[in-house]
Amino acid sequence: xxxxxxxxxxxxxxxxxxxxxxxxxxxxxxxxxxxxxxxxxxxxxxxxxxxxxxxxxxxxxxxxxxxxxxxxxxxxxxxxxxxxxxxxxxxxxxxxxxxxxxxxxxxxxxxxxxxxxxxxxxxxxxxxxxxxxxxxxxxxxxxxxxxxxxxxxxxxxxxxxxxxxxxxxxxxxxxxxxxxxxxxxxxxxxxxxxxxxxxxxxxxxxxxxxxxxxxxxxxxxxxxxxxxxxxxxxxxxxxxxxxxxxxxxxxxxxxxxxxxxxxxxxxxxxxxxxxxxxxxxxxxxxxxxxxxxxxxxxxxxxxxxxxxxxxxxxxxxxxxxxxxxxxxxxxxxxxxxxxxxxxxxxxxxxxxxxxxxxxxxxxxxxxxxxxxxxxxxxxxxxxxxxxxxxxxxxxxxxxxxxxxxxxxxxxxxxxxxxxxxxxxxxxx
Amino acid sequence: xxxxxxxxxxxxxxxxxxxxxxxxxxxxxxxxxxxxxxxxxxxxxxxxxxxxxxxxxxxxxxxxxxxxxxxxxxxxxxxxxxxxxxxxxxxxxxxxxxxxxxxxxxxxxxxxxxxxxxxxxxxxxxxxxxxxxxxxxxxxxxxxxxxxxxxxxxxxxxxxxxxxxxxxxxxxxxxxxxxxxxxxxxxxxxxxxxxxxxxxxxxxxxxxxxxxxxxxxxxxxxxxxxxxxxxxxxxxxxxxxxxxxxxxxxxxxxxxxxxxxxxxxxxxxxxxxxxxxxxxxxxxxxxxxxxxxxxxxxxxxxxxxxxxxxxxxxxxxxxxxxxxxxxxxxxxxxxxxxxxxxxxxxxxxxxxxxxxxxxxxxxxxxxxxxxxxxxxxxxxxxxxxxxxxxxxxxxxxxxxxxxxxxxxxxxxxxxxxxxxxxxxxxxx
Numbered sequence: 001x002x003x004x005x006x007x008x009x010x011x012x013x014x015x016x017x018x019x020x021x022x023x024x025x026x027x028x029x030x031x032x033x034x035x036x037x038x039x040x041x042x043x044x045x046x047x048x049x050x051x052x053x054x055x056x057x058x059x060x061x062x063x064x065x066x067x068x069x070x071x072x073x074x075x076x077x078x079x080x081x082x083x084x085x086x087x088x089x090x091x092x093x094x095x096x097x098x099x100x101x102x103x104x105x106x107x108x109x110x111x112x113x114x115x116x117x118x119x120x121x122x123x124x125x126x127x128x129x130x131x132x133x134x135x136x137x138x139x140x141x142x143x144x145x146x147x148x149x150x151x152x153x154x155x156x157x158x159x160x161x162x163x164x165x166x167x168x169x170x171x172x173x174x175x176x177x178x179x180x181x182x183x184x185x186x187x188x189x190x191x192x193x194x195x196x197x198x199x200x201x202x203x204x205x206x207x208x209x210x211x212x213x214x215x216x217x218x219x220x221x222x223x224x225x226x227x228x229x230x231x232x233x234x235x236x237x238x239x240x241x242x243x244x245x246x247x248x249x250x251x252x253x254x255x256x257x258x259x260x261x262x263x264x265x266x267x268x269x270x271x272x273x274x275x276x277x278x279x280x281x282x283x284x285x286x287x288x289x290x291x292x293x294x295x296x297x298x299x300x301x302x303x304x305x306x307x308x309x310x311x312x313x314x315x316x317x318x319x320x321x322x323x324x325x326x327x328x329x330x331x332x333x334x335x336x337x338x339x340x341x342x343x344x345x346x347x348x349x350x351x352x353x354x355x356x357x358x359x360x361x362x363x364x365x366x367x368x369x370x371x372x373x374x375x376x377x378x379x380x381x382x383x384x385x386x387x388x389x390x391x392x393x394x395x396x397x398x399x400x401x402x403x404x405x406x407x408x409x410x411x412x413x414x415x416x417x418x419x420x421x422x423x424x425x426x427x428x
Numbered sequence: 429x430x431x432x433x434x435x436x437x438x439x440x441x442x443x444x445x446x447x448x449x450x451x452x453x454x455x456x457x458x459x460x461x462x463x464x465x466x467x468x469x470x471x472x473x474x475x476x477x478x479x480x481x482x483x484x485x486x487x488x489x490x491x492x493x494x495x496x497x498x499x500x501x502x503x504x505x506x507x508x509x510x511x512x513x514x515x516x517x518x519x520x521x522x523x524x525x526x527x528x529x530x531x532x533x534x535x536x537x538x539x540x541x542x543x544x545x546x547x548x549x550x551x552x553x554x555x556x557x558x559x560x561x562x563x564x565x566x567x568x569x570x571x572x573x574x575x576x577x578x579x580x581x582x583x584x585x586x587x588x589x590x591x592x593x594x595x596x597x598x599x600x601x602x603x604x605x606x607x608x609x610x611x612x613x614x615x616x617x618x619x620x621x622x623x624x625x626x627x628x629x630x631x632x633x634x635x636x637x638x639x640x641x642x643x644x645x646x647x648x649x650x651x652x653x654x655x656x657x658x659x660x661x662x663x664x665x666x667x668x669x670x671x672x673x674x675x676x677x678x679x680x681x682x683x684x685x686x687x688x689x690x691x692x693x694x695x696x697x698x699x700x701x702x703x704x705x706x707x708x709x710x711x712x713x714x715x716x717x718x719x720x721x722x723x724x725x726x727x728x729x730x731x732x733x734x735x736x737x738x739x740x741x742x743x744x745x746x747x748x749x750x751x752x753x754x755x756x757x758x759x760x761x762x763x764x765x766x767x768x769x770x771x772x773x774x775x776x777x778x779x780x781x782x783x784x785x786x787x788x789x790x791x792x793x794x795x796x797x798x799x800x801x802x803x804x805x806x807x808x809x810x811x812x813x814x815x816x817x818x819x820x821x822x823x824x825x826x827x828x829x830x831x832x833x834x835x836x837x838x839x840x841x842x843x844x845x846x847x848x849x850x851x852x853x854x855x856x
Contacts, residue, residue: 135604135605136603136604136605141688162686162687163622164620164622164629164683164684164686167620167622167628167629168620168629168684170684170687170688170691171688171691172600172601172688172689172691173600173601173602173603173691173695174601175564175601175777176563176564176604177563177564177777177778177779177780177783178653178777178778180653187653187654187776189775189776190774190775190776191774191775192592192595192596192724194591194592194595200595201592201595201596201724202724203724203725203726203774225606225608225615225696225697226615226855249775252775255592256592256596256598257687257688258590258592258687259590259598259685259686259689260569260598260599260600260685260689260690261600261687261688261689262688263598263599263600263601264771264772264774264775264777267601267775267777268653268775268776268777269653269776296620296629296630296631297631298631343692344692346618346619346631346692347617347618347619347677347680347692347695347696348615348617348618348696348697348855349603349605349606349692349695349696350605350606351605352605355605427654427776
């Protein structure tokens with residue numbers, strides 16, 4: 001495997017704009033089509049382009065590797081991921097090598113370089129689709145600051161964390177069918193809500209539409225029922241990560257969630273970035289997990305298992321500029337993703353390629369780093385001023401919520417693109 | 429469509445043993461293979477046989493219907509269900525007609541009759557598989573008696589039902605990957621548990637393994653995100669029903685479930701009967717839903733929306749006979765399946781063909797009709813005596829738990845077969 005110390009000095013013959021998410025060291029995967037050609041294909045991001053892997057195969061780029069014809073004409077990454085990391089990493093490294101500046105010359109016999117007009121599709125011409133077919137979706141609750149904020153607001157400020165919280169990464173099952181790709185509009189959901197002083201619930205469109213700033217990881221190697229994954233080998237089972245907005249309706253949630261957890265308050269939509277950044281790209285940005293209380297053996301781990309991924313949330317009112325409302329970081333999470341996967345499978349629960357595990361809302365310790373409007377406006381008591389001088393307590397109709405994420409170290413950057421949704425009024 | 433009043437008088441030329449689940453009026457679907465032929469196929473149950481629909485197609489039974497070749501060689505019913513009720517009901521009615529006694533004669537030009545040795549596979553030679561590929565699995569909590577029992581034991585006997593319970597069919601998302609077919613052995617799961625007086629949790633195999641007597645329905649017609657299903661058209665979206673055992677680990681559940689609901693306590697395994705009984709077969713056994721408090725408009729309904737399905741649970745210790753431990757009925761459910769589906773989609777949550785919605789534990793009002801060991805033994809305070817004189821508070825290693833279900837009216841019976849699992853000790 002190529003070493004990060006080496007490759008992070010590499011440049012590409014593809015022009016990479018300053019602050020691009022899609023550096024040579026990233027090469028995230030996506031599923032895309034174009035206005036001219038509705039067939040979905042597997043692509044890789046570089047600079048302002050998508051590498052069309054199907055076109056690359058047609059032009060004999062993969063000769064010598066035994067791919068079935070049309071393998072890259074696919075509406076999801078699952079079949080590709082299922083090849084296993086030995087193969088997918090090799091392919092990524094071959095592509096990285098061929099995109100290296102030194103290998104982009106007329107006499108380099110480089111198919112990507114020689115046929116760049118056919119293989120490199122401008123991202124602005126691409127239509128992006130949900131990158132994976134998600135079998136099961138699990139949402140963790142792994143930010144101590146988020147859990148503390150919610151506990152403080154809704155329960156007891158002096159006992160904000162519930163007794164189990166420091167002992168296990170709390171999680172619940174979410175709805176996979178309503179996970180949508182960035183760019184998909186969402187309707188304001190309707191449902192039952194009940195005011196604290198009301199005698200009965202009423203049926204209405206949610207008045208408290210909220211985002212949750214999350215990231216998710218995609219399972220890359222499954223397990224059978226009865227097997228478990230350890231903190232030590234968890235990363236072998238993870239293909240990559242995405243940005244994730246776990247849309248929430250707070251008034252519906254308050255009324256429905258006791259005792260079995262959130263349901264209709266969440267399953268009307270959750271949104272994912274179109275790009276899956278592989279774990280090998282993130283390796284360079286690993287950091288220590290925040291200090292933890294003593295945990296049971298199966299949750300203990302060694303080494304750096306957290307990731308320094310800077311996260312931002314913007315609200316864009318319909319006729320105004322984007323307003324930055326939160327700046328957070330994946331490294332703030334109390335429970336790391338290896339612990340999440342070890343906990344999830346310690347009872348023998350099986351994993352399939354394409355399963356999604358999201359982090360839960362990622363809040364930091366300062367009020368500008370909270371990952372939801374619920375926390376940022378402290379239940380609406382501290383509205384946020386937009387650039388057009390309108391205030392937001394929660395999300396309005398015709399707002400767009402945009403989340404971005406990227407790693408930056410020693411002047412090198414790899415990013416996740418964005419997850420963005422425009423909010424339509426409730427269907428009548 | 430054939431009328432129930434007519435068809436419930438029909439007899440078949442296939443011998444139907446007394447008390448068979450698989451009468452001419454049932455014709456449930458399954459996915460099966462045989463020891464000789466591992467290819468999975470779609471089948472229909474009749475008497476002691478499975479009708480091999482692939483073989484039937486090969487023998488030109490479906491001539492005139494435009495099925496692709498090998499359509500019935502399939503590892504799940506989803507593609508078949510996706511044809512829609514107009515087609516699937518027509519096929520079922522043609523088969524029912526051809527299985528009718530009067531049509532089983534040498535001169536009837538009846539392919540099923542003429543080739544019965546090739547098309548009718550003895551069930552004892554069949555290996556049954558999970559009948560559907562389940563996208564999302566939702567578990568409701570729709571038995572008032574069960575919710576009341578649990579609330580009485582764990583919260584306040586005077587306020588056993590939580591405030592939302594009579595206003596909406598409470599539900600949560602479950603894990604689809606760990607749903608297994610009847611006959612699959614399960615391992616006793618391990619996990620964190622904490623005794624009430626202990627300072628810290630410990631990691632151990634569950635000491636309180638339990639079943640939950642449930643039934644589930646399979647979504648037969650999907651919806652797009654943003655659409656909703658009404659109580660009036662809900663049954664058009666339901667293909668059929670199955671028996672369902674929502675295996676549970678009570679000690680793991682108690683420690684983990686606040687505030688986001690059950691997770692590892694449930695997702696180690698849930699088991700389904702191999703037979704899907706279609707709604708059209710159940711139509712004859714419809715009854716009134718129990719009286720309800722006033723509900724919001726979208727939960728109101730007209731007509732008979734509940735089903736008189738008798739349910740039984742047996743425990744079979746390894747070297748002893750089956751002991752009947754519970755006798756319940758699907759009609760006891762407070763919320764009917766049309767209300768469940770209307771609630772689930774009222775926020776625009778989309779449904780896909782093959783999604784599973786389970787009922788939650790189905791308990792009746794008498795102690796012998798409770799649907800879990802938790803309730804039957806009242807948290808272990810009233811052990812149940814097996815035929816071998818051993819006692820059960822919960823489920824032991826090497827026990828088999830068997831659930832059966834059937835409808836019976838005017839001497840006619842249609843049944844669901846069984847869901848049965850043998851419990852293995854925790855993996856070491």
